[in-house]
Amino acid sequence: MNGIHDLGGMTCFGPILREENEPVFHAPWERRVFAMTMLTMGVVDTLDAFRHAIERMDPVHYLTSTYYEHWLAALETLLLEHGLVTAEELATGTVRTPVTSPRSPLPPEAMVAIVRRGVPANRPADQRTPRFRPGDQVIARNLHPIGHTRLPRYVRGKRGVIARVHGTFVYPDTNAHGGGEQPQPVYSVCFMARELWGPSAAERDRLYIDLWEDYLQEA
Amino acid sequence: MNSEHGHGHHRAGPDPRTESHLTPEQTQALEARVQALEAVLVAKGFVSPATLDALASLYEHDIGPMNGAKVVARAWVDPAYKQRLLTDATAAIAELGFGGLQGEHMVVVENTPTVHNVVVCTLCSCYPWPVLGLPPTWYKSAAYRSRVVIDPRGVLREFGLELPESVEVRVWDSSAELRYMVLPERPAGTEGMSEAELAALVTRDAMIGVAKVCVKSDRA
Numbered sequence: 001m002n003g004i005h006d007l008g009g010m011t012c013f014g015p016i017l018r019e020e021n022e023p024v025f026h027a028p029w030e031r032r033v034f035a036m037t038m039l040t041m042g043v044v045d046t047l048d049a050f051r052h053a054i055e056r057m058d059p060v061h062y063l064t065s066t067y068y069e070h071w072l073a074a075l076e077t078l079l080l081e082h083g084l085v086t087a088e089e090l091a092t093g094t095v096r097t098p099v100t101s102p103r104s105p106l107p108p109e110a111m112v113a114i115v116r117r118g119v120p121a122n123r124p125a126d127q128r129t130p131r132f133r134p135g136d137q138v139i140a141r142n143l144h145p146i147g148h149t150r151l152p153r154y155v156r157g158k159r160g161v162i163a164r165v166h167g168t169f170v171y172p173d174t175n176a177h178g179g180g181e182q183p184q185p186v187y188s189v190c191f192m193a194r195e196l197w198g199p200s201a202a203e204r205d206r207l208y209i210d211l212w213e214d215y216l217q218e219a
Numbered sequence: 220m221n222s223e224h225g226h227g228h229h230r231a232g233p234d235p236r237t238e239s240h241l242t243p244e245q246t247q248a249l250e251a252r253v254q255a256l257e258a259v260l261v262a263k264g265f266v267s268p269a270t271l272d273a274l275a276s277l278y279e280h281d282i283g284p285m286n287g288a289k290v291v292a293r294a295w296v297d298p299a300y301k302q303r304l305l306t307d308a309t310a311a312i313a314e315l316g317f318g319g320l321q322g323e324h325m326v327v328v329e330n331t332p333t334v335h336n337v338v339v340c341t342l343c344s345c346y347p348w349p350v351l352g353l354p355p356t357w358y359k360s361a362a363y364r365s366r367v368v369i370d371p372r373g374v375l376r377e378f379g380l381e382l383p384e385s386v387e388v389r390v391w392d393s394s395a396e397l398r399y400m401v402l403p404e405r406p407a408g409t410e411g412m413s414e415a416e417l418a419a420l421v422t423r424d425a426m427i428g429v430a431k432v433c434v435k436s437d438r439a
Contacts, residue, residue: 008341010365093255108273210395
Protein backbone atom coordinates (compact mmCIF):
# COMPACT_ATOMS: atom_id res chain seq x y z
CA MET A 1 0.00 0.00 0.00
CA ASN A 2 1.13 3.55 -0.59
CA GLY A 3 1.48 4.26 3.12
CA ILE A 4 3.26 6.74 5.33
CA HIS A 5 5.88 4.08 6.19
CA ASP A 6 7.23 4.33 2.62
CA LEU A 7 9.46 7.26 3.48
CA GLY A 8 12.35 6.98 1.02
CA GLY A 9 13.02 10.24 -0.79
CA MET A 10 11.09 12.64 1.46
CA THR A 11 13.05 15.61 2.75
CA CYS A 12 10.68 17.27 5.20
CA PHE A 13 11.57 15.68 8.54
CA GLY A 14 14.35 17.99 9.64
CA PRO A 15 17.72 17.09 11.12
CA ILE A 16 18.58 13.60 12.33
CA LEU A 17 18.52 13.82 16.10
CA ARG A 18 20.99 11.58 17.88
CA GLU A 19 21.13 10.59 21.50
CA GLU A 20 24.50 10.09 23.16
CA ASN A 21 24.87 6.86 25.15
CA GLU A 22 21.40 5.77 24.16
CA PRO A 23 20.07 2.85 26.24
CA VAL A 24 18.81 -0.28 24.45
CA PHE A 25 15.36 0.40 25.93
CA HIS A 26 14.21 3.80 27.17
CA ALA A 27 11.57 2.50 29.57
CA PRO A 28 10.34 -0.82 30.98
CA TRP A 29 7.33 -0.79 28.62
CA GLU A 30 9.60 -0.73 25.55
CA ARG A 31 11.46 -3.74 26.89
CA ARG A 32 8.21 -5.66 27.43
CA VAL A 33 6.76 -4.72 24.03
CA PHE A 34 9.93 -5.85 22.29
CA ALA A 35 9.94 -9.20 24.09
CA MET A 36 6.17 -9.84 23.79
CA THR A 37 6.28 -9.13 20.06
CA MET A 38 9.23 -11.40 19.44
CA LEU A 39 7.81 -14.16 21.58
CA THR A 40 4.46 -14.19 19.78
CA MET A 41 5.90 -13.75 16.28
CA GLY A 42 4.85 -16.64 14.09
CA VAL A 43 2.19 -17.66 16.63
CA VAL A 44 -0.12 -14.67 16.24
CA ASP A 45 0.81 -14.11 12.59
CA THR A 46 3.81 -13.79 10.23
CA LEU A 47 6.53 -11.14 10.37
CA ASP A 48 5.16 -9.80 7.08
CA ALA A 49 1.68 -9.43 8.58
CA PHE A 50 3.24 -7.68 11.56
CA ARG A 51 5.03 -5.18 9.32
CA HIS A 52 1.80 -4.60 7.43
CA ALA A 53 -0.07 -3.99 10.70
CA ILE A 54 2.40 -1.17 11.42
CA GLU A 55 1.87 0.19 7.91
CA ARG A 56 -1.89 0.27 8.51
CA MET A 57 -1.56 2.62 11.48
CA ASP A 58 -3.19 5.99 11.08
CA PRO A 59 -0.49 8.08 9.35
CA VAL A 60 -0.70 10.90 11.88
CA HIS A 61 -0.32 8.42 14.73
CA TYR A 62 2.54 6.70 12.87
CA LEU A 63 4.54 9.92 12.63
CA THR A 64 3.81 11.12 16.14
CA SER A 65 4.48 7.90 18.03
CA THR A 66 7.72 6.17 18.89
CA TYR A 67 9.11 2.98 17.38
CA TYR A 68 7.99 0.58 20.11
CA GLU A 69 4.55 2.18 20.11
CA HIS A 70 4.37 1.06 16.47
CA TRP A 71 5.16 -2.46 17.63
CA LEU A 72 2.57 -2.24 20.42
CA ALA A 73 -0.12 -0.99 18.04
CA ALA A 74 0.64 -3.73 15.51
CA LEU A 75 0.65 -6.50 18.12
CA GLU A 76 -2.68 -5.33 19.56
CA THR A 77 -4.16 -5.02 16.06
CA LEU A 78 -3.23 -8.58 15.07
CA LEU A 79 -4.37 -10.06 18.40
CA LEU A 80 -7.73 -8.33 18.00
CA GLU A 81 -8.14 -9.18 14.31
CA HIS A 82 -7.45 -12.87 14.95
CA GLY A 83 -9.91 -12.90 17.85
CA LEU A 84 -7.17 -13.88 20.30
CA VAL A 85 -8.02 -11.03 22.70
CA THR A 86 -10.91 -8.63 23.11
CA ALA A 87 -10.76 -4.85 23.38
CA GLU A 88 -12.15 -5.16 26.89
CA GLU A 89 -9.36 -7.52 27.90
CA LEU A 90 -6.74 -5.10 26.55
CA ALA A 91 -8.37 -2.24 28.44
CA THR A 92 -8.65 -4.07 31.75
CA GLY A 93 -5.86 -6.65 31.70
CA THR A 94 -8.42 -9.18 32.87
CA VAL A 95 -9.15 -12.28 30.80
CA ARG A 96 -12.78 -13.18 30.12
CA THR A 97 -12.38 -15.74 27.35
CA PRO A 98 -10.66 -19.13 27.64
CA VAL A 99 -6.95 -19.58 26.98
CA THR A 100 -6.39 -19.29 23.24
CA SER A 101 -2.68 -19.73 22.62
CA PRO A 102 -2.18 -22.50 20.06
CA ARG A 103 1.01 -23.59 21.82
CA SER A 104 2.31 -23.51 25.35
CA PRO A 105 4.52 -20.54 26.23
CA LEU A 106 8.17 -21.00 25.29
CA PRO A 107 10.54 -21.53 28.20
CA PRO A 108 13.52 -19.12 28.33
CA GLU A 109 16.03 -21.67 26.97
CA ALA A 110 13.87 -22.38 23.94
CA MET A 111 13.55 -18.68 23.11
CA VAL A 112 17.29 -18.09 23.53
CA ALA A 113 17.90 -21.01 21.17
CA ILE A 114 15.63 -19.40 18.55
CA VAL A 115 17.48 -16.08 18.90
CA ARG A 116 20.82 -17.85 18.33
CA ARG A 117 19.54 -20.03 15.49
CA GLY A 118 17.35 -17.46 13.72
CA VAL A 119 14.33 -18.00 11.52
CA PRO A 120 15.58 -18.10 7.92
CA ALA A 121 13.33 -16.60 5.25
CA ASN A 122 15.01 -18.37 2.33
CA ARG A 123 13.62 -21.52 0.78
CA PRO A 124 15.02 -24.26 -1.49
CA ALA A 125 16.27 -22.83 -4.78
CA ASP A 126 14.23 -25.30 -6.84
CA GLN A 127 11.04 -23.40 -5.92
CA ARG A 128 11.46 -21.09 -8.90
CA THR A 129 14.34 -20.62 -11.34
CA PRO A 130 15.68 -17.05 -11.40
CA ARG A 131 14.67 -15.16 -14.56
CA PHE A 132 17.47 -12.62 -14.27
CA ARG A 133 21.25 -12.82 -13.99
CA PRO A 134 23.85 -10.35 -12.74
CA GLY A 135 24.33 -7.61 -15.32
CA ASP A 136 20.77 -7.84 -16.68
CA GLN A 137 19.00 -4.51 -17.15
CA VAL A 138 15.66 -4.36 -15.38
CA ILE A 139 12.88 -1.90 -14.59
CA ALA A 140 11.14 -1.92 -11.22
CA ARG A 141 7.51 -2.40 -12.14
CA ASN A 142 5.06 0.43 -11.61
CA LEU A 143 2.85 -1.45 -9.16
CA HIS A 144 0.62 0.08 -6.50
CA PRO A 145 -0.83 -2.87 -4.57
CA ILE A 146 -3.37 -2.09 -1.88
CA GLY A 147 -1.83 -4.68 0.45
CA HIS A 148 1.67 -5.21 1.83
CA THR A 149 4.65 -4.84 -0.48
CA ARG A 150 8.39 -4.29 -0.11
CA LEU A 151 8.62 -2.37 -3.38
CA PRO A 152 9.11 1.25 -2.30
CA ARG A 153 7.60 4.01 -4.39
CA TYR A 154 10.94 5.67 -5.10
CA VAL A 155 12.17 2.80 -7.33
CA ARG A 156 8.93 2.12 -9.22
CA GLY A 157 9.36 2.66 -12.95
CA LYS A 158 13.11 3.17 -12.57
CA ARG A 159 15.79 1.40 -14.54
CA GLY A 160 18.52 -0.60 -12.79
CA VAL A 161 20.92 -3.49 -13.13
CA ILE A 162 20.90 -6.86 -11.36
CA ALA A 163 23.95 -6.86 -9.09
CA ARG A 164 23.50 -10.20 -7.34
CA VAL A 165 21.06 -13.08 -7.04
CA HIS A 166 20.42 -13.64 -3.35
CA GLY A 167 18.40 -16.84 -3.55
CA THR A 168 14.76 -17.77 -3.09
CA PHE A 169 12.78 -16.08 -0.33
CA VAL A 170 9.26 -16.02 1.12
CA TYR A 171 7.16 -13.48 -0.80
CA PRO A 172 5.90 -10.81 1.62
CA ASP A 173 3.07 -9.61 -0.62
CA THR A 174 1.24 -12.93 -0.17
CA ASN A 175 2.65 -14.02 3.19
CA ALA A 176 1.35 -10.88 4.92
CA HIS A 177 -2.21 -11.71 3.89
CA GLY A 178 -2.57 -15.41 4.61
CA GLY A 179 -1.76 -16.17 0.97
CA GLY A 180 1.13 -18.48 1.76
CA GLU A 181 4.88 -18.15 1.32
CA GLN A 182 5.00 -18.45 -2.51
CA PRO A 183 8.83 -18.23 -2.49
CA GLN A 184 10.58 -16.54 -5.39
CA PRO A 185 14.03 -15.16 -6.26
CA VAL A 186 15.31 -11.97 -4.62
CA TYR A 187 17.90 -9.77 -6.34
CA SER A 188 20.20 -6.97 -5.32
CA VAL A 189 19.35 -4.29 -7.88
CA CYS A 190 21.64 -1.32 -8.45
CA PHE A 191 20.16 2.05 -9.45
CA MET A 192 22.24 5.09 -10.33
CA ALA A 193 21.39 7.97 -7.98
CA ARG A 194 20.58 10.18 -10.99
CA GLU A 195 18.09 7.64 -12.32
CA LEU A 196 16.23 7.89 -9.01
CA TRP A 197 16.68 11.54 -8.08
CA GLY A 198 17.59 13.44 -11.22
CA PRO A 199 20.52 15.65 -12.12
CA SER A 200 21.11 17.08 -8.65
CA ALA A 201 22.38 13.70 -7.41
CA ALA A 202 26.11 12.99 -7.54
CA GLU A 203 27.03 11.39 -10.84
CA ARG A 204 28.82 8.34 -9.50
CA ASP A 205 26.57 7.56 -6.50
CA ARG A 206 24.36 4.47 -6.51
CA LEU A 207 21.67 2.80 -4.51
CA TYR A 208 21.32 -0.95 -4.00
CA ILE A 209 18.01 -2.43 -2.98
CA ASP A 210 16.79 -6.02 -2.63
CA LEU A 211 13.74 -6.75 -4.78
CA TRP A 212 11.62 -9.85 -5.35
CA GLU A 213 11.36 -11.09 -8.92
CA ASP A 214 7.69 -10.15 -9.31
CA TYR A 215 8.69 -6.50 -8.70
CA LEU A 216 10.89 -6.54 -11.81
CA GLN A 217 10.55 -6.64 -15.59
CA GLU A 218 13.10 -6.76 -18.38
CA ALA A 219 14.32 -3.34 -19.48
CA MET B 220 8.65 19.61 23.39
CA ASN B 221 12.07 20.50 22.12
CA SER B 222 11.68 23.46 19.80
CA GLU B 223 15.31 24.43 19.33
CA HIS B 224 15.44 22.81 15.90
CA GLY B 225 13.71 25.67 14.21
CA HIS B 226 10.58 24.01 12.90
CA GLY B 227 8.35 26.42 14.70
CA HIS B 228 5.35 24.14 15.01
CA HIS B 229 4.20 22.11 17.97
CA ARG B 230 3.33 18.47 17.93
CA ALA B 231 0.47 17.08 19.95
CA GLY B 232 2.12 13.73 20.61
CA PRO B 233 5.57 12.53 21.58
CA ASP B 234 8.33 13.39 19.17
CA PRO B 235 9.28 10.08 17.55
CA ARG B 236 12.74 11.47 16.80
CA THR B 237 13.59 11.55 20.47
CA GLU B 238 12.23 8.38 21.97
CA SER B 239 13.33 9.16 25.51
CA HIS B 240 11.50 12.50 25.57
CA LEU B 241 8.00 11.22 26.26
CA THR B 242 6.20 13.16 28.95
CA PRO B 243 5.71 11.35 32.28
CA GLU B 244 1.98 11.15 31.55
CA GLN B 245 2.58 9.55 28.17
CA THR B 246 5.01 7.05 29.66
CA GLN B 247 2.56 6.23 32.45
CA ALA B 248 -0.25 5.59 29.98
CA LEU B 249 1.96 3.32 27.88
CA GLU B 250 3.20 1.43 30.94
CA ALA B 251 -0.43 0.73 31.97
CA ARG B 252 -1.42 -0.37 28.47
CA VAL B 253 1.58 -2.69 28.18
CA GLN B 254 1.02 -4.15 31.65
CA ALA B 255 -2.56 -4.98 30.69
CA LEU B 256 -1.42 -6.60 27.45
CA GLU B 257 1.20 -8.66 29.28
CA ALA B 258 -1.34 -9.79 31.89
CA VAL B 259 -3.66 -10.96 29.10
CA LEU B 260 -0.91 -12.73 27.13
CA VAL B 261 0.37 -14.48 30.26
CA ALA B 262 -3.15 -15.52 31.31
CA LYS B 263 -3.83 -16.94 27.85
CA GLY B 264 -0.60 -18.87 27.76
CA PHE B 265 1.17 -16.93 24.99
CA VAL B 266 4.17 -15.77 27.01
CA SER B 267 5.83 -16.28 30.36
CA PRO B 268 7.39 -13.38 32.25
CA ALA B 269 10.65 -15.29 32.74
CA THR B 270 11.05 -15.76 28.99
CA LEU B 271 10.24 -12.10 28.31
CA ASP B 272 13.01 -11.12 30.71
CA ALA B 273 15.52 -13.59 29.31
CA LEU B 274 14.88 -12.37 25.78
CA ALA B 275 15.17 -8.64 26.53
CA SER B 276 18.22 -9.29 28.66
CA LEU B 277 20.05 -10.91 25.74
CA TYR B 278 19.81 -7.69 23.75
CA GLU B 279 20.76 -5.57 26.75
CA HIS B 280 23.89 -7.55 27.58
CA ASP B 281 25.06 -10.12 25.03
CA ILE B 282 24.06 -8.91 21.59
CA GLY B 283 25.37 -5.54 20.47
CA PRO B 284 27.92 -3.68 18.34
CA MET B 285 30.80 -5.26 20.27
CA ASN B 286 30.04 -8.40 18.24
CA GLY B 287 30.30 -6.62 14.90
CA ALA B 288 33.48 -4.89 16.08
CA LYS B 289 35.12 -8.30 16.59
CA VAL B 290 34.14 -9.29 13.05
CA VAL B 291 35.65 -6.09 11.66
CA ALA B 292 38.89 -6.45 13.65
CA ARG B 293 39.29 -10.05 12.48
CA ALA B 294 38.82 -8.96 8.87
CA TRP B 295 41.47 -6.27 9.33
CA VAL B 296 44.11 -8.68 10.61
CA ASP B 297 43.26 -11.78 8.57
CA PRO B 298 42.99 -11.29 4.77
CA ALA B 299 41.62 -14.80 4.23
CA TYR B 300 38.87 -14.14 6.78
CA LYS B 301 38.08 -10.83 5.12
CA GLN B 302 37.68 -12.61 1.79
CA ARG B 303 35.28 -15.12 3.34
CA LEU B 304 33.38 -12.29 5.02
CA LEU B 305 32.86 -10.45 1.75
CA THR B 306 31.92 -13.66 -0.09
CA ASP B 307 29.64 -15.34 2.47
CA ALA B 308 29.12 -13.02 5.41
CA THR B 309 26.65 -15.23 7.27
CA ALA B 310 29.12 -18.13 7.41
CA ALA B 311 32.13 -15.93 8.22
CA ILE B 312 30.25 -14.18 11.05
CA ALA B 313 29.19 -17.60 12.39
CA GLU B 314 32.88 -18.54 12.63
CA LEU B 315 33.11 -16.00 15.47
CA GLY B 316 29.99 -17.41 17.10
CA PHE B 317 27.50 -14.76 16.00
CA GLY B 318 24.28 -15.21 14.09
CA GLY B 319 20.57 -15.75 14.53
CA LEU B 320 17.48 -13.56 14.43
CA GLN B 321 17.69 -10.71 11.91
CA GLY B 322 21.11 -11.90 10.78
CA GLU B 323 20.10 -15.11 9.03
CA HIS B 324 21.15 -13.69 5.65
CA MET B 325 24.07 -11.30 6.05
CA VAL B 326 25.92 -9.20 3.49
CA VAL B 327 29.06 -7.22 4.37
CA VAL B 328 30.09 -4.34 2.12
CA GLU B 329 33.60 -2.90 2.20
CA ASN B 330 34.57 0.74 2.43
CA THR B 331 37.69 1.68 0.46
CA PRO B 332 39.42 4.97 -0.39
CA THR B 333 37.09 5.23 -3.42
CA VAL B 334 33.82 3.65 -2.19
CA HIS B 335 31.75 4.54 0.86
CA ASN B 336 28.77 2.40 1.89
CA VAL B 337 25.86 3.36 4.14
CA VAL B 338 22.93 1.20 5.26
CA VAL B 339 19.24 2.05 5.79
CA CYS B 340 15.82 0.43 5.81
CA THR B 341 13.42 2.98 4.33
CA LEU B 342 10.25 0.88 4.84
CA CYS B 343 10.72 -0.06 8.49
CA SER B 344 13.98 -0.34 10.43
CA CYS B 345 15.64 -3.62 9.44
CA TYR B 346 19.06 -3.92 11.03
CA PRO B 347 21.61 -6.73 11.54
CA TRP B 348 20.82 -7.58 15.16
CA PRO B 349 23.40 -10.35 15.83
CA VAL B 350 26.32 -8.06 15.00
CA LEU B 351 24.98 -4.59 15.90
CA GLY B 352 22.23 -5.27 18.46
CA LEU B 353 18.98 -3.33 18.34
CA PRO B 354 19.07 -0.12 16.29
CA PRO B 355 19.47 3.36 17.79
CA THR B 356 16.49 5.71 17.61
CA TRP B 357 18.00 7.88 14.88
CA TYR B 358 18.29 4.86 12.56
CA LYS B 359 14.54 4.28 13.02
CA SER B 360 13.62 7.95 12.61
CA ALA B 361 11.66 9.31 9.66
CA ALA B 362 14.41 11.88 9.14
CA TYR B 363 17.12 9.26 8.51
CA ARG B 364 15.02 6.71 6.64
CA SER B 365 13.59 9.29 4.24
CA ARG B 366 16.66 11.35 3.47
CA VAL B 367 19.69 9.05 3.38
CA VAL B 368 18.54 7.58 0.06
CA ILE B 369 18.01 10.92 -1.71
CA ASP B 370 20.76 12.95 -0.02
CA PRO B 371 23.34 10.54 1.41
CA ARG B 372 26.14 13.09 1.26
CA GLY B 373 24.06 15.64 3.17
CA VAL B 374 23.16 13.07 5.82
CA LEU B 375 26.78 11.97 6.18
CA ARG B 376 27.79 15.61 6.53
CA GLU B 377 25.34 15.89 9.43
CA PHE B 378 27.21 13.00 11.04
CA GLY B 379 30.45 14.90 10.51
CA LEU B 380 31.61 12.96 7.47
CA GLU B 381 32.46 15.06 4.43
CA LEU B 382 33.18 12.91 1.38
CA PRO B 383 34.95 14.21 -1.73
CA GLU B 384 33.22 14.02 -5.12
CA SER B 385 35.75 11.37 -6.16
CA VAL B 386 34.34 8.89 -3.63
CA GLU B 387 31.41 6.81 -4.84
CA VAL B 388 28.61 6.62 -2.27
CA ARG B 389 26.61 3.40 -2.20
CA VAL B 390 23.38 3.36 -0.22
CA TRP B 391 22.00 -0.07 0.74
CA ASP B 392 18.24 -0.12 1.36
CA SER B 393 17.60 -3.38 3.24
CA SER B 394 14.08 -3.87 1.91
CA ALA B 395 14.12 -7.70 1.93
CA GLU B 396 15.47 -10.24 4.47
CA LEU B 397 19.13 -9.59 3.72
CA ARG B 398 20.88 -7.63 6.46
CA TYR B 399 23.84 -5.36 5.80
CA MET B 400 26.94 -4.38 7.74
CA VAL B 401 29.71 -2.07 6.56
CA LEU B 402 33.34 -3.14 6.85
CA PRO B 403 35.00 0.22 7.58
CA GLU B 404 38.52 1.13 6.48
CA ARG B 405 41.24 0.33 8.97
CA PRO B 406 42.63 3.68 10.13
CA ALA B 407 46.26 4.61 9.64
CA GLY B 408 48.47 4.38 12.70
CA THR B 409 47.02 1.08 13.92
CA GLU B 410 49.70 -1.20 12.48
CA GLY B 411 50.99 -2.41 15.83
CA MET B 412 47.63 -2.97 17.46
CA SER B 413 46.26 -6.32 18.55
CA GLU B 414 42.95 -7.63 17.29
CA ALA B 415 41.30 -6.76 20.62
CA GLU B 416 42.70 -3.21 20.53
CA LEU B 417 41.40 -2.80 16.99
CA ALA B 418 37.95 -4.08 17.96
CA ALA B 419 37.81 -1.42 20.68
CA LEU B 420 38.17 1.29 18.00
CA VAL B 421 35.25 0.10 15.86
CA THR B 422 32.01 1.99 16.45
CA ARG B 423 28.41 1.10 15.71
CA ASP B 424 28.09 4.16 13.48
CA ALA B 425 31.08 3.07 11.39
CA MET B 426 29.44 -0.32 10.80
CA ILE B 427 26.21 1.39 9.66
CA GLY B 428 28.34 3.61 7.43
CA VAL B 429 27.65 7.05 8.89
CA ALA B 430 31.16 7.40 10.35
CA LYS B 431 34.73 6.33 9.82
CA VAL B 432 36.82 4.53 12.40
CA CYS B 433 39.26 6.88 14.10
CA VAL B 434 42.26 6.01 16.24
CA LYS B 435 40.96 8.17 19.05
CA SER B 436 37.29 7.26 19.06
CA ASP B 437 34.98 9.35 21.17
CA ARG B 438 31.58 8.17 20.08
CA ALA B 439 29.60 4.95 20.48
